[in-house]
Amino acid sequence: MPAAGSGQRFGQELPKQYMPLAGRTVIEYSLAPFIADPRCTAIVVALAATDGRFASLRVAGESRVSTVAGGALRADSVLAGLEAIEAADDEWVLVHDAARPCVSRAEIDALLDAVADDEVGGLLAVPLADTLKREAAGRACETPSRDSLWRALTPQMFRLGVLRAALQAARAAGRSPTDEAQALEWQGRQPRLVAGSALNLKITTAADLLLAAAILSQHGERR
Numbered sequence: 001m002p003a004a005g006s007g008q009r010f011g012q013e014l015p016k017q018y019m020p021l022a023g024r025t026v027i028e029y030s031l032a033p034f035i036a037d038p039r040c041t042a043i044v045v046a047l048a049a050t051d052g053r054f055a056s057l058r059v060a061g062e063s064r065v066s067t068v069a070g071g072a073l074r075a076d077s078v079l080a081g082l083e084a085i086e087a088a089d090d091e092w093v094l095v096h097d098a099a100r101p102c103v104s105r106a107e108i109d110a111l112l113d114a115v116a117d118d119e120v121g122g123l124l125a126v127p128l129a130d131t132l133k134r135e136a137a138g139r140a141c142e143t144p145s146r147d148s149l150w151r152a153l154t155p156q157m158f159r160l161g162v163l164r165a166a167l168q169a170a171r172a173a174g175r176s177p178t179d180e181a182q183a184l185e186w187q188g189r190q191p192r193l194v195a196g197s198a199l200n201l202k203i204t205t206a207a208d209l210l211l212a213a214a215i216l217s218q219h220g221e222r223r
Contacts, residue, residue, distance in 0.1 A: 001027075001030065001031065001043065001044070001045045001046065001081070001095070001096050001097070001098050002046050002070060002074050002077035002078050002081070002095070002097070002098065003017050003027055003045050003046060003047055003051075003054070003070065003077070003098035004046050004047055004048040004051070004069075004070025004071065004072075004076075004077045005017070005048075005074075005098075005099075015048075015053075016099050016203045016204075017030070017098040017099055017203075018053050019203070019209060021101060021209060021212055021213060021216070022212075022213050022216050022217065025057065026098070026099055026101045026203055026209075026212070027045075027054070027057070027059075027098045027099075027101075028057060028058070028059050028101075029101030029102070029212075029216065030096060030097065030098050030099065030100055030101045030103070031043065031045075031059050031065070032059075033103060033104070033105050033108060034094075034096070034108075035059065035062055035064070035065070036105075037105070037108070039112070040064070040094075041064065042064050042066070042085065042087075043062070043064050043065045043066070044066055044067070044068060044081040044084050044085060045065065045066070045067045045068075045081075045098070046067070046068050046069070046070030046071075046077035046078065046080050046081045047067050047068070047069065047070055048069075048070060049069045049070075054067060066084070068080045068081055068084045073176050074176075074178070074179075075167055075170060075171070075176050075177050075183070076171075078095055078163075078167060078180060079164065079167040079168065079171065081095075082160060082163060082164040082167070083164065085160060087160055088160070088161075089159065089160055089161025089162075089164075090159055090160070090161065091159070091160045092115075092116075092121075092157055092158070092159060092160070093157070093158065093159070093160045093163060094108075094111075094155040094156065094157045095154060095155060095156050095157075095158075095163075095180050096154045096155040096156075097154045097202055099202050099203040099204075100153070100154055100200060100201070100202050100203075101203065101212050101216070102199050102200055102201055102212055102215045102216060102219075103124075103153075103154070103155070103200045104197060104199075104200070104219065107124055107196050107197055107200060108155065110124075110194055110195070110196075111123075111124055111155060111157055111194050111196075112157070114192060114194045115157050115192055115194065118192050120158070120162075120184065120189045120190060120191050120192065121156070121157050121158035121159060121162070121163075121184070121191055121192070122156070122157055122181075122191045122192030122193060122194050123152055123153065123154070123155070123156035123157065123179070123180070123181050123191055123192075123193065123194065124152075124153040124154065124155060124156070124194050124195075124196030124200065125150040125151060125152050125153055125193045125194065125195070125196060126150060126151045126153060126195070126196055126197070126198050126200075127149070127150050127151075127195075128146040128149040128150060128151055129146075130146070131143060131146070132144045132146055132149075150193055152179050152181060153196045153200050153202075154179075154200075156179060156180045156181055156191070158180060158184065158191070162184070162189075163180055163183070163184070166180075166183040166184050166186070166187050166189075167180075167183050169183075169186075169187065170183050170186060199215050201215075
């Protein structure tokens with residue numbers, strides 16, 4: 001779980017993963033379904049080198065949870081986490097955003113079931129429903145087709161060795177993927193898309209916190 005971001009886009013002094021949400025913090029909700037799942041044998045959280053908050057959370061005391069120093073970019077943090085995992089290269093790993101507190105166990109199960117026998121791996125995603133606009137100087141200048149376009153979510157699931165090598169190759173080439181699937185795509189692989197839920201939102205603005213609280217209140221049985 002990459003959690004080294006400073007939350008600059010969120011517009012708050014407190015990083016978004018530590019914002020209060022329904023009695024806990026965002027990151028505690030993001031971790032909860034994985035801590036509760038016995039199939040998840042280890043959890044690595046990549047933190048900023050100066051992070052002084054995570055250690056005070058109850059989840060930090062979970063036996064399967066460990067931490068590593070993350071990097072300036074998401075890909076750096078994910079790679080640091082992967083390099084800290086002591087497991088065979090063919091073991092499956094899931095990467096999940098620290099700022100996605102509403103992922104459901106049903107989504108995780110669907111991803112595991114769909115990708116378990118896949119040669120490449122895959123990710124949760126949602127087909128685009130909105131009309132898209134291309135902007136030029138503040139004006140709409142084109143309406144691209146949304147056919148075959150999906151919005152990427154997390155978790156994303158790949159073999160440890162394959163994902164680690166893809167991220168290492170991207171770093172060596174001076175490229176920074178915005179998600180793990182892109183690093184695989186750059187190597188000519190085609191990750192499987194697994195339908196997720198639009199409720200699996202990423203906290204980006206203060207308004208998203210309100211939406212997340214409402215979603216969690218309707219699905220309290222998951223936690």
